[in-house]
Amino acid sequence: MVASGWPFSRRWVVADMVLTRLNTDIDSHAINRIMPDGAPYRSLSSKSVTCLSKNHGVDGRDVEIAALQQQVMPERYVRNRNTLSLEDQIRLLKSCVAVVGLGGLGGAVTELLARTGIGSLKLIDGDRFEDSNLNRQILASHNSLHQSKAEMARHRVREINESVRVSAFQDFLTDSNGLELLAGADVGVDCLDTLPGRFILERVARTLEIPMISAALAGMFAQITTIFPEDPGLKQIYGDPRDAPEKGAETHLGTLAPAAMLAASLEAAEVIRVILNRKEILRNRLLVVDLFTSQMEVMQLNGNDQKS
Amino acid sequence: MNPSIQLRLYASLNRFSPRDGADYPIQSGISIQELAIDLHIPLDQVKLIFIDGQRETLETRLHGGERVALFPPVGGG
Numbered sequence: 001m002v003a004s005g006w007p008f009s010r011r012w013v014v015a016d017m018v019l020t021r022l023n024t025d026i027d028s029h030a031i032n033r034i035m036p037d038g039a040p041y042r043s044l045s046s047k048s049v050t051c052l053s054k055n056h057g058v059d060g061r062d063v064e065i066a067a068l069q070q071q072v073m074p075e076r077y078v079r080n081r082n083t084l085s086l087e088d089q090i091r092l093l094k095s096c097v098a099v100v101g102l103g104g105l106g107g108a109v110t111e112l113l114a115r116t117g118i119g120s121l122k123l124i125d126g127d128r129f130e131d132s133n134l135n136r137q138i139l140a141s142h143n144s145l146h147q148s149k150a151e152m153a154r155h156r157v158r159e160i161n162e163s164v165r166v167s168a169f170q171d172f173l174t175d176s177n178g179l180e181l182l183a184g185a186d187v188g189v190d191c192l193d194t195l196p197g198r199f200i201l202e203r204v205a206r207t208l209e210i211p212m213i214s215a216a217l218a219g220m221f222a223q224i225t226t227i228f229p230e231d232p233g234l235k236q237i238y239g240d241p242r243d244a245p246e247k248g249a250e251t252h253l254g255t256l257a258p259a260a261m262l263a264a265s266l267e268a269a270e271v272i273r274v275i276l277n278r279k280e281i282l283r284n285r286l287l288v289v290d291l292f293t294s295q296m297e298v299m300q301l302n303g304n305d306q307k308s
Numbered sequence: 309m310n311p312s313i314q315l316r317l318y319a320s321l322n323r324f325s326p327r328d329g330a331d332y333p334i335q336s337g338i339s340i341q342e343l344a345i346d347l348h349i350p351l352d353q354v355k356l357i358f359i360d361g362q363r364e365t366l367e368t369r370l371h372g373g374e375r376v377a378l379f380p381p382v383g384g385g
Binding site for chain 1: 318322356
């Protein structure tokens, strides 16, 4: 017992020394600045984060967490204040979110979460970009046609926030690979485009005991809900998974950019609220938006199995 | 005076909307299923039913004054 204890305590001492050196370096890189509302703060530039990350052999997000813990604000997140507190930002940086499906919803969700400062992202899609994606998918461009959606999403995250730890998987989610692909995620985001796929993600999220945020669109209409492992979930929206069709109203109405971007924004905002344990989340509720009539309403799903 | 409801048909069901959906006259006691048939909405397209923001079923009956929202399955991404 005593003999097996020493390597661990030694590792702790080493980790402690690394952290102390990192903290000292953060302090020397930080500069004094003033918030738009006049409040003074200590700021760490994104260039300094990259430099310290390389020098200390740690991820950028680890540098940012260490900075925030000593009240130094990574400048890239300064406009997140004060809607997000330093503690909120640390919590987001320590979180891992799996984005499943990287099309109209998932591309924009990835962009929004990376910019907000979610520390780790798992990006999952086996598909490649094609012409019909160009009307709404933020990662679809002439240069990305025929390229892997997962790879392009990973590339985009590296471009906008290299502090984020990214894993990209060029695989479609299945019941057999789901647990492996989502292992370690704190939240799953359903950005898929088939009903059976959505039910697969729900099963995986239940097994991993993590919450899942689900959005879907058709034409200029979008809907979003949040499902915790113990909730009735998607069957309240789509009925029995065994009877669920492959696709819904989008086969007739298509999928338009404003609905895709709005639904992605709603999902990203819900991810943040769920990670931060905010009260007004969409659990057992369905937010519906019709962009032709500018109507937005929250419906109660009840959790009543007789109505599933 | 006949009772009426506020009827909203979403996404692909929108094309079945009556002109007077904002103040749609009904017979008191009519079920959602009977209402959908009257409006020529295929029943297999009515996936979600909300009355005054609460989820209900095809069998739920209306008496006037309700806000009724019907949705098809929606799965695009």
